[in-house]
Amino acid sequence: MESRIDMPSSPTAVHDVDTALLRSWPVPMPAVEGDKEIRGHVLVLGGSCEMPGAVILAATACLRAGAGKLTIATGQSVAQLVALAMPEARVIGLLEHPSAGFSLDAVACLDPLAERVDAVLIGPGMRDEAATAALVHALLPRFEAADTRVVLDACAMGALLHPPENWPQGMPWRFERPVILTPHAGEMAHLTGIPKDDINAAPDPCALDTARNWNAVVALKGARTVIATPDGTLYQHEGGNVGLAISGSGDVLAGIIAGLVARGAPLDQATCWGVALHARAGERLAERMGTLGYLAREISHEIPALLEQIAGQHAGDTSTLRQTPVAW
Incomplete structure (x- = not known):
């Protein structure tokens, strides 16, 4: 398949996502007297009859990243299972297609939440790309109107390939x-039609061009993860280990990012911090358990302590966000 992306030719400065950058760019911390409301409310939409665990992994990571309230929307066939696994969450059961995709009836169920959640993660464990894309496009205008920030992962990214019917x-x-x-x-x-080997050989121009064309913060994951923003800013992170290449690891990363977004971090900051926390959690697990064999469910356990260690902060601090030129 021919590429549908025009690769930029001009070089771009790359910012390393290292401890110095992260400490100069602290994530929002709630005031000592704050309650769960000011820590942010996140909605995780995902799961299916075959992959209910993905939404559990992502939702757990949202809370480990510091979000205060959690709502999960998943298929009716697995909603009770998910509720038992996540006693901290409100769980909503959605009608499902035989294909394991969600019915558009979900829009009416989720519409009231748009005004009450700070961030929404869509995609972990979802099936049926076309049905998922239709649901994403039906929900986006509502979340945009409510100023709810959106993270799309896994199957939900297929919305790029299946525009709404009224799109030219x-x-x-x-x-x-x-x-x-x-x-x-x-x-x-x-998503692009570019061969995988070409993307691995030159991830930077691919991430930059897609970020600009799609109007998205793009985290192109790999041993070296590159993060590009619509304005052409490019970050890179090298770290972690091959143990992170395991089923469910991406769901955890998406959940960490969504939890940070719910806390008030801008999209680029939440993505950089999420990638760094995920990688360092893998390094900590490898030190104790070995490089291979730790589980995706164990990654989230490392996140709270890493948040404080990297930032050089304690939970009682009331540090505020550094002012950044990009405010999304």
């Missing part, structure tokens, strides 16, 4: 307001 034919989809996308090289190949 032949015109590539572009988000009205920036969202976060978290593809690995295989998913990026699917």
